[in-house]
């Protein structure tokens with residue numbers, strides 16, 4: 001019908017124009033917000049509150065190009081410092097914090113660097129941007145107090161290698177946290193979520209980012225990723241001894257962790 005063809009050509013117009021109007025970073029943000037209904041922000045907040053960062057810590061955020069997790073860690077540390085500075089006894093808090101942000105894609109790192117500048121963190125020496133592969137990290141053994149990976153492990157070639165590297169670079173007792181899209185285990189909600197992911201996500205991806213295939217791939221990669229228990233046992237196989245996980249929104253995402261040995 002004429003109405004239908006009108007709607008189709010308007011859809012095509014939108015999908016051609018919107019990606020041109022947005023730069024990579026804001027496009028990426030917009031898609032994250034649209035797909036998760038803004039929830040990815042709360043999930044990352046939760047990840048960082050479980051990490052419980054502290055001044056002077058040596059931390060590695062892997063697949064962290066845009067800086068989303070790193071900025072939250074720095075904010076957490078700054079607020080501890082602000083509180084502690086009122087007490088001059090806490091001189092040891094001046095110890096140098098290092099947040100290494102490692103990503104395989106230099107464009108993502110550039111997005112992160114640009115954002116750091118926008119946040120007034122351009123000269124902040126605690127932020128260290130490193131191009132590198134999660135499967136073969138360039139850091140020494142036993143050097144990190146913390147390791148995070150948010151929405152990064154699902155798409156690597158060898159999950160086991162990534163976990164082994166995380167274990168290698170962490171100090172004994174270091175904190176490991178992984179935030180990833182996972183498997184909904186609640187009946188009815190699972191059916192709704194399947195409908196949402198198979199029908200809505202690729203359609204929104206096409207309309208807003210002009211890229212149906214990538215979002216179709218996203219949905220399929222979530223399906224293929226090991227379920228919570230299986231992933232927990234893979235983390236244990238890498239050497240971690242007290243692995244726990246927490247489902248958020250019924251398992252839409254899960255945070256696997258080892259934070260207190």
Ligand code: SAM
Nearest residue numbers: 063064065068103104105108133134150151152
């Ligand atoms: N952590 C950020 C967040 O939560 O918004 C970014 C997540 S983004 C979906 C996935 C990131 O993983 C991309 O920046 C990509 O370049 C990076 N990545 C993919 N494979 C990687 C690998 N083998 N090593 C390091 N980073 C990788």
